[in-house]
Amino acid sequence: MNEQDLRVIKTKKNLQLALIQLLKEKDLEKIKVTELCRLSGITRRTFYLHYENVRKYFEEFIEQLLEELEQSMEKTTKYRMMTNQQLVPNMIHLFEHVYLNKESYQFIFSGNSNFAYYQMFFKRIKVIVKSSMELMDLDHELTDFQVAYQANAILGMILEWYFENFQKSVEEMNRLLMTSLRI
Amino acid sequence: MNEQDLRVIKTKKNLQLALIQLLKEKDLEKIKVTELCRLSGITRRTFYLHYENVRKYFEEFIEQLLEELEQSMEKTTKYRMMTNQQLVPNMIHLFEHVYLNKESYQFIFSGNSNFAYYQMFFKRIKVIVKSSMELMDLDHELTDFQVAYQANAILGMILEWYFENFQKSVEEMNRLLMTSLRI
DNA sequence: AAATTTATTACACAGATGTATAATAAAAAT
DNA sequence: ATTTTTATTATACATCTGTGTAATAAATTT
Structure with missing residues (x-):
């Protein structure tokens, strides 16, 4: 994974925006990968290509x-x-x-x-x-x-x-x- | 739930024995409710009747x-x-x-x-x-x-x-x- | 601008979570 | 000893996790 790649940057930015929003709404443990991805508009598969887990x-x-x-x-x-x-x-x-x-x-x-x-x-x-x-x-x-x-x-x-x-x-x-x- | 009830005591004892064994074998996060229950011989439903989560x-x-x-x-x-x-x-x-x-x-x-x-x-x-x-x-x-x-x-x-x-x-x-x- | 690279997606699957419902069996109360 | 209470089970379901594979689309390189 090239961290400089525009696609990667975009993905991570969307992910972070979704995280910040979800943190306001609910408890940490309640935030699921599924939800994080749904909200940030990326697929779960993409998430797991970047991170092992939450x-x-x-x-x-x-x-x-x-x-x-x-x-x-x-x-x-x-x-x-x-x-x-x-x-x-x-x-x-x-x-x-x-x-x-x-x-x-x-x-x-x-x-x-x-x-x-x-x-x-x-x-x-x-x-x-x-x-x-x-x-x-x-x-x-x-x-x-x-x-x-x-x-x-x-x-x-x-x-x-x-x-x-x-x-x-x-x-x-x-x-x-x-x-x-x-x- | 009556903590004095013999059934409850037995359930919790079996659960604890399973936990101690699993802790020796693997990482904390890898211990699943499913496994804990399989090993201790209780149903997952029973576990959730006692505890919200692990x-x-x-x-x-x-x-x-x-x-x-x-x-x-x-x-x-x-x-x-x-x-x-x-x-x-x-x-x-x-x-x-x-x-x-x-x-x-x-x-x-x-x-x-x-x-x-x-x-x-x-x-x-x-x-x-x-x-x-x-x-x-x-x-x-x-x-x-x-x-x-x-x-x-x-x-x-x-x-x-x-x-x-x-x-x-x-x-x-x-x-x-x-x-x-x-x- | 075209070719190449690669991040992302679509789809699928086995196993786990958390919850609901009625049936059962074990303990407590009478 | 019988009745009553209640912890546990069997079963089922929707949703989530983590991973594999091939197709797609976006960015980088030439």
């Missing part, structure tokens, strides 16, 4: 989010390095990114979602947190478990935010993260 | 694990309260419980698993961590987000342990948790 399709969808998330977190680290300042709430861009992509996170964190998606976040945030921790704590030797601890702690706050239906503001979340980091 | 069935299975997990974590807190000692590695019983139930956790944390199962752990550990934090830090006012942070941090270590295929010993995990708690 989960693999969503993973591609999520990969796009991860790119953005990475950029927003690196923004924070880079700024700290350049100005050599201590971390303050308005330097954090993570929650801003999450809030802007609320709808997507709403389906990723839903109970019907697949654990593989969460793992994608866990793994990516670990990489980011690790390089950030290494830059800040040059003297300490870091284990993978300390990184996993910190990375998942942050994910815990996002998850809690999701459970509270994103009621707290981005600024409030930034402040809350700071208090936990200082404990 | 996920709901697993949730019941996991609930049993959560009971044990809760007890092992409370053991730690209670001992601390009684002896009024500072937390030391050999007081932690959490990882011991996880290790003993390795097989179960292996399927809960697999990529094919459902995020709902993880959420069950998240929610339960939050409750436990909260009461533990409140007992220790009587002066501080706790937000749900601080609790979520700590609870998920611990889950992060378990998750990392799973990814490393439980190579580290229970004692090592206890020590590793201590270092992260002190950061």
Whole structure:
């Protein structure tokens, strides 16, 4: 499959439009390949030529989010390095990114979602947190478990935010993260 | 449905035996209701009279694990309260419980698993961590987000342990948790 | 603009899901 | 021990999944 081929691009665009619409209407687990294809006007056979199953399709969808998330977190680290300042709430861009992509996170964190998606976040945030921790704590030797601890702690706050239906503001979340980091 | 009814008990027992066997043979997502029923000698109709779908069935299975997990974590807190000692590695019983139930956790944390199962752990550990934090830090006012942070941090270590295929010993995990708690 | 490549379709099939209905058999209540 | 209750079964049906094959049409290459 040539991802540059106009036909492929068109197919995937139609598929994504259908997905976004269906996500507004119904639960993740209720979205069938059949329906996705009917709505996007492609045949099921075409879908299966691209993806093994629905989960693999969503993973591609999520990969796009991860790119953005990475950029927003690196923004924070880079700024700290350049100005050599201590971390303050308005330097954090993570929650801003999450809030802007609320709808997507709403389906990723839903109970019907697949654990593989969460793992994608866990793994990516670990990489980011690790390089950030290494830059800040040059003297300490870091284990993978300390990184996993910190990375998942942050994910815990996002998850809690999701459970509270994103009621707290981005600024409030930034402040809350700071208090936990200082404990 | 009367859960005490001998017929129900028999049905569920047969189902669980079939599940455990199938989990050894194949991936979680590959286990079909049809197969589960064929192996346990019950009809598919009976299965659906008890559970909405496979996920709901697993949730019941996991609930049993959560009971044990809760007890092992409370053991730690209670001992601390009684002896009024500072937390030391050999007081932690959490990882011991996880290790003993390795097989179960292996399927809960697999990529094919459902995020709902993880959420069950998240929610339960939050409750436990909260009461533990409140007992220790009587002066501080706790937000749900601080609790979520700590609870998920611990889950992060378990998750990392799973990814490393439980190579580290229970004692090592206890020590590793201590270092992260002190950061 | 014509030839070539290849993504998409149309159609078909075995097996799975989820649900409905009446018949049956096993347990509980009397 | 008999009656009553109800969990389980047998059977059937519409819909969905995942895959195979040959025909078609759209894009790329020449």
